[in-house]
Amino acid sequence: MTHDPMxxxxxxxxxxxxxxxxxxxWRADAAGTPILALHGITATHRAWHHVADALPERRIVAPDLRGRGRSNGLPGPWSLRDHADDQVRLLDALGIxxxxxxxxxxxxxxxxxLAAAHPDRAAGVVLVDGGLPLPHPEGLAPDEVAAAVLGPALARLEMRFADPSAYVDFWKAHPAIGPAWDDHLADYVAYDLVGTPPELRSSSIAEAVAQNVLELDGSDGYAEDLASLPAPVDFLRAERGLLDQPEALYPRERVAALAERMPALRVTEVAELNHYTIVMTAAGAAQVAAVVAPRFADEHAVADKEVTR
Structure with a gap:
């Protein structure tokens, strides 16, 4: 692969x-309101490659969240509020x-x-197969919840790989990601690998991941934060799950029930794609971009007026 600065x-x-x-x-000099793109629980900023391609005129700022990627040396706690605080500091540092x-x-x-605590910093909210409360499996102790919810994704953090090709082979065999393999996914996987052979491993810190899993059930005021967000709150639901199984992370019925209680929620169904490919493929990124792009319609209207003066 060659480096393409664009x-x-x-x-x-x-x-x-x-x-x-x-x-x-991506495109730090682009005009207009930027996008702050926040990756998943064991991912890094490289998960956004395809979305950046699908929004070629937009500045996209994508951190490695605390405890992941090149931010994995940051100390805990790693709570959702801590992550949100990090984003405020990021926006401040970049002058956004x-x-x-x-x-x-x-x-x-x-x-x-972030949007609930700092509404003045959020020009809009788009949630992709996440952000709606996920009830914990019943009858499990807190230390069992992460394994039950994430399964192989958590187990991967404890695995060690002899060389980079072994990590590539692991991902190519992943039922949700392997069939979609391309250069962007190869870059994503290479970036995530840290350590030295034969003890290479994922950059994500298991303790940080386990802490965050416990926060996804809507507790500690989270459900109230979600309900407080102004309309529209876009939510894209992947039809398939974390292992590309037909059972989605968010069952259609649960999302529909929440949408009835939360009029601000605007749901987009994304057929055929899974929890990963909804952002990490060109097809998924196109659907994300189709939801995000209208957020900038007012900017385009102003620009058109300036051109015609």
Missing amino acids: RDPAPFTVPVRGGDLAGGQ DRAVVLGHSMGAFVTVR
């Missing part, structure tokens, strides 16, 4: 509690007043916490 993210670091938050941004906040999976939960 398509590849430029790295950044900004000071936050305990050290530097790292990440990447407001951004459309786009979150996938756990990143969508961070999006809600």
